[in-house]
Amino acid sequence: NAGVTQTPKFRVLKTGQSMTLLCAQDMNHEYMYWYRQDPGMGLRLIHYSVGEGTTAKGEVPDGYNVSRLKKQNFLLGLESAAPSQTSVYFCASSPGRGVGQFFGPGTRLTVL
């Protein structure tokens, strides 16, 4: 099992450009999450999904969109990147409520 994988690992964007981050998990988990991690801020939840075809907003959803068309994939989109979105993005998945989340290796995004 590969667990949770994220693509790409690094990316540099110019302000206003768009991109999609891909998260894939092979553990048949129902729940998937997108977080951003910034120095001194810890992990902050952007969006999450409790099943295929469902999404919900987290703590910091503005400027991001997500889609969960297949159970194993969770996509995070930035329609018009801003320097404030420079961060490390982590995807996580969980088999259910209250049993812990399993994280991917992260995507380091820089917006110039």
Added chain:
Amino acid sequence: GQQLNQSPQSMFIQEGEDVSMNCTSSSIFNTWLWYKQDPGEGPVLLIALYKAGELTSNGRLTAQFGITRKDSFLNISASIPSDVGIYFCAGQGGSEKLVFGKGTKLTVNP
């Protein structure tokens, strides 16, 4: 929203020493989790606690779920250089979401 207070923010210790860190919350949680993050990697789940008063070990790591359900601690015994990293606590109540502490950065001097 819910917040976790994790302390200390950082620790500098000598190899072989024991380490203790804790998290407190103003809210009750049903699950407490402890993660470790190495530089450039994603957090890795170390220990999960599901019951108030529960004491669970994973090798040299021991964690406890506080009786009040509002706190948890993590102990590392006989630290080694590979224990270096950032340790996060996380709590989960009745929702699908976790609440994370801001982390304890551990440095171990050989």
